[in-house]
Amino acid sequence: MRLLSATLAIAWKDVRLEIRSRDTVVSALIFGLIVVVVFNFGLNRTPGSLAPAAPGLLWVAYGFVGVLAMNRAFAREQEQGALDGLLAAPVSRDAVFLGKMLGTLAFMLVIEGVLLPVFAVMLDLPALSPTLGLIILLATIGFATVGTFFAAIAAQTRSREILLPVLFFPVIVPVIIAAVEATALVLQGGPMQAVWTRWLPLLVVFDALFLVICPWIFGYVFEG
Amino acid sequence: MAAIAGRGPTDSPIRSSLRDPRFWLLVATAALTIIDGYLIFVVAPTDQVLGHIQRIFYIHVPISILSFLGFLVCAVAGIGYLIRRGEVWDRVAHAAAEVGVVFVTLALVTGVIWARPVWGVWWTWEPRLTTTLILWLIYVAYLMIRHYAPTAQQGRAWSAVVGIIGFVDVPIVYYSVQWWRSIHPVQVIGPEAADDALEPIMARILVFSLVAALALFSYLLLERVALRGAEDAVSAIRRQGTYD
Amino acid sequence: MTVPPSNLPYLFAAFAVVWAVFFIYAAYMSWRRQSVQRDLQDLHEAIESAEEPGDGDENRTL
Numbered sequence: 001m002r003l004l005s006a007t008l009a010i011a012w013k014d015v016r017l018e019i020r021s022r023d024t025v026v027s028a029l030i031f032g033l034i035v036v037v038v039f040n041f042g043l044n045r046t047p048g049s050l051a052p053a054a055p056g057l058l059w060v061a062y063g064f065v066g067v068l069a070m071n072r073a074f075a076r077e078q079e080q081g082a083l084d085g086l087l088a089a090p091v092s093r094d095a096v097f098l099g100k101m102l103g104t105l106a107f108m109l110v111i112e113g114v115l116l117p118v119f120a121v122m123l124d125l126p127a128l129s130p131t132l133g134l135i136i137l138l139a140t141i142g143f144a145t146v147g148t149f150f151a152a153i154a155a156q157t158r159s160r161e162i163l164l165p166v167l168f169f170p171v172i173v174p175v176i177i178a179a180v181e182a183t184a185l186v187l188q189g190g191p192m193q194a195v196w197t198r199w200l201p202l203l204v205v206f207d208a209l210f211l212v213i214c215p216w217i218f219g220y221v222f223e224g
Numbered sequence: 225m226a227a228i229a230g231r232g233p234t235d236s237p238i239r240s241s242l243r244d245p246r247f248w249l250l251v252a253t254a255a256l257t258i259i260d261g262y263l264i265f266v267v268a269p270t271d272q273v274l275g276h277i278q279r280i281f282y283i284h285v286p287i288s289i290l291s292f293l294g295f296l297v298c299a300v301a302g303i304g305y306l307i308r309r310g311e312v313w314d315r316v317a318h319a320a321a322e323v324g325v326v327f328v329t330l331a332l333v334t335g336v337i338w339a340r341p342v343w344g345v346w347w348t349w350e351p352r353l354t355t356t357l358i359l360w361l362i363y364v365a366y367l368m369i370r371h372y373a374p375t376a377q378q379g380r381a382w383s384a385v386v387g388i389i390g391f392v393d394v395p396i397v398y399y400s401v402q403w404w405r406s407i408h409p410v411q412v413i414g415p416e417a418a419d420d421a422l423e424p425i426m427a428r429i430l431v432f433s434l435v436a437a438l439a440l441f442s443y444l445l446l447e448r449v450a451l452r453g454a455e456d457a458v459s460a461i462r463r464q465g466t467y468d
Numbered sequence: 469m470t471v472p473p474s475n476l477p478y479l480f481a482a483f484a485v486v487w488a489v490f491f492i493y494a495a496y497m498s499w500r501r502q503s504v505q506r507d508l509q510d511l512h513e514a515i516e517s518a519e520e521p522g523d524g525d526e527n528r529t530l
Contacts, residue, residue, distance in 0.1 A: 149389070153382055157372040166368065167386065170361035171393050174400035181404060198403060206396055213392060220306055220381040275475040280482045287486070326493055330486050337482040341475050440490065447497045454504040461511045 003098075006091035010099025014073065015106055024072045025111065028065050032115045035061040036122055054123040055183040059176055061115065062136075063143070066108050067165050070147035073104045074155030083155075093219040097148065101214075104151075105144040112136055125187055131195060132186045138203040139179035145207065146171055149214040152221045178202045246450070249443045256436035263429045277341050282430055284334040286437035287327045288356065292394075293441065294324025295363065299391035302384035311456065312449075314380040317387055318370070319448035323441060325363050331356050351405040355398045362390040 018025060036057060043053050050057065077083040086096060116136075120127030150167040154160040182199035185192055241247045264282045271278035301317035304310075335353045340346050347353075366386050373379035422430075 146389075149385075153369070153386075156374065156378070159372060163369070163372055166365050170358050170365065171389060173358050174393070174396040177400040177404045181407065194407075202396070202400060202403075209392060209396070210389075213389065217306070217385045217388060220385050223377065223381050276479050277475045279479055283483065283486055326489065330489055333485055334482045337478050337485075341478050444490075444494060444497070447494065447501070451497050451501045451504065454501055454508060458504055458507050458511065461508070461515070 003095050006095035007098040011102035014103030028068050028111050032061045032065045049124050054125055055180045059180050066143045069107050070151040071164055074151045078155045094215045097215045097218040101144050101148040104148050108140050129186050135182045139175050141207045142175040145210045145214055246446050253439040253443050256439050260433050260436040268429050280334050280338050282433045286434040288331040290437050290441045291324045291327035294320045295391050298387045302387035305384045315449050315452040319445050321366050323444045328360050351401045354401045358397050
C-alpha cells in the first residue's frame with residue numbers, strides 16, 4: 001500500500017508539473033507533426049496517399065516523441081538537484097521507478113492520443129478502433145518502462161540527448177515490430193487473428209518481463 | 225611467443241611463459257586453427273549448389289554462436305558483480321562483451337560477404353542477419369556506457385544492468401524479427417541453401433571449427449581479463465600517488 | 469557442377485578479414501599488456517625509491 005501511494009505521489013507530481021508548465025507537451029506535439037511532414041517528403045515520391053507507410057510512420061513518430069518525453073522526465077529532476085532529494089526520500093527505489101514510469105506513460109499516452117486523430121486525417125486512416133487503442137497502450141507501457149530505466153542512466157551523464165536513443169532503440173526493436181505489424185493489420189481491416197495470437201502476446205510478454213527486471217535492477221543505477 | 229604470455233620481473237621470459245595457461249591455450253588455438261583451415265579448404269567437399277563460397281559457413285556459424293556465448297558470459301558476470309561486488313566479475317563481463325562484439329562484427333562481415341554472391345545483394349534483412357545487427361547495436365552501446373559514467377563504480381554498475389537488459393532482450397528480438405520476416409519474406413535472387421541438407425563430413429568439420437573458435441574465444445577472453453587487471457592495477461597506484 | 473567462378477574471391481576476402489581482425493586484436497592486446505606491465509614495474513620502482521629515507525624526492529609525481 002505504501003508502495004502504491006508513493007508511486008502515485010511521484011507520478012502525480014510529474015503530471016502536475018507538466019500541466020502547469022505545458023512546455024514539453026506542446027513541443028512534443030509539434031515535433032510529432034514535423035516527423036510526419038518530413039517523412040512525407042522522404043517517402044511520398046509518387047502522387048498518392050502515404051497510407052501504406054502509415055503504421056511505420058506512426059510508430060517512428062511515437063518513438064521519437066517518446067525519447068523526448070523520457071529525457072525530460074529525468075532531466076527536470078537532475079537540473080536542480082531534485083533527484084538527490086527524491087532518492088533520499090523514505091520510499092523504495094521500486095516506487096521511484098514506477099512513479100517516474102507512470103508519469104512518462106501518462107504523458108506519452110496524452111501526446112499519442114492527440115497525435116492519432118491528426119495522423120488519421122493527414123494519412124487518411126480509419127484510426128478509431130479499440131484494438132488500436134490496446135496496441136498503443138501495451139506498446140507505450142514497453143516504451144515507458146525501458147525508456148524510464150535508460151533515461152535514469154542517461155540523465156546522470158553530460159551527453160544524455162545522444163545516450164538515451166543509442167541505448168533505447170535497439171532494445172525496443174521487438175515493441176516497434178509488434179506495434180507496426182499489429183497497427184498495419186488493424187488499419188487494413190482484414191483478418192486480425194495474428195494481432196491476437198502473435199503481436200499482442202509479444203507486447204504483453206515484453207512488458208511483463210521488463211516490468212519485473214527494470215525495478216529489480218533500478219537501484220544499481222544510482223550508486224557511487 | 226614469450227612476448228605474449230605474462231612475465232615477472234625476475235623470471236626468464238621463456239620459463240615463465242611455459243607456466244602460463246594462456247600460452248598453452250594460444251598454442252592449442254594456433255594448432256586447431258591451422259588444422260581447421262586444412263579441413264575447410266582441402267577436406268570439405270565443395271557445395272554442389274553454392275560452390276566454394278559455402279565454406280564461409282564453417283567460420284560464420286561458429287563465430288556467431290560464440291558471440292552469443294560472450295553475451296551470456298557478460299550477463300552472468302554482470303549479475304555476479306551486482307551480487308558479489310568483486311571487481312573481477314566486472315572485468316570478466318567487460319572482456320566477454322568486448323570479445324563478443326569482435327565476434328559479432330565478424331559474423332556481420334562474413335554474412336555480408338556471403339550475401340553478395342549467394343543472394344545477389346550485400347545486405348538483406350534476413351532474420352538472423354537482422355538479429356545480429358541489433359545485437360551489435362546493443363553491445364556497442366554496452367561498451368560505450370562505461371565511458372560516459374561519472375565514476376568508475378557507476379560505470380561498472382551501469383554496464384552490469386545494461387548487459388542484463390541486453391541479454392534478456394536477445395530472444396525477444398530474435399522471435400519478433402523471425403515473425404516479422406515470415407510475413408514479408410526476403411527477396412532471394414540466387415540459389416538458396418537448404419539448412420538441413422548438411423552432409424555428415426560437413427557437420428563434423430563444422431563441429432571441429434566450433435571447437436577451434438571456442439579455443440580462440442577463451443584465449444582472447446583470458447587475455448582481455450588479464451589486460452583489464454593490469455590496467456586497473458596501474459590506475460589504482462596512480463590514484464593513490466596523486467592523493468598522497 | 470555449376471560453380472560460379474566469381475565465388476572464390478569472396479571466400480578469400482571473408483577468411484582474410486576474419487583472420488586479420490583476430491590477429492590484430494590479439495596482437496594489440498598483448499602489446500598493450502606489455503606496455504601496461506612495464507608502467508606497473510616503473511611505478512613500483514618509483515614507489516620503492518620514494519620510500520627510501522632521506523632520498524629527498526617524496527614529492528615526485530607518479
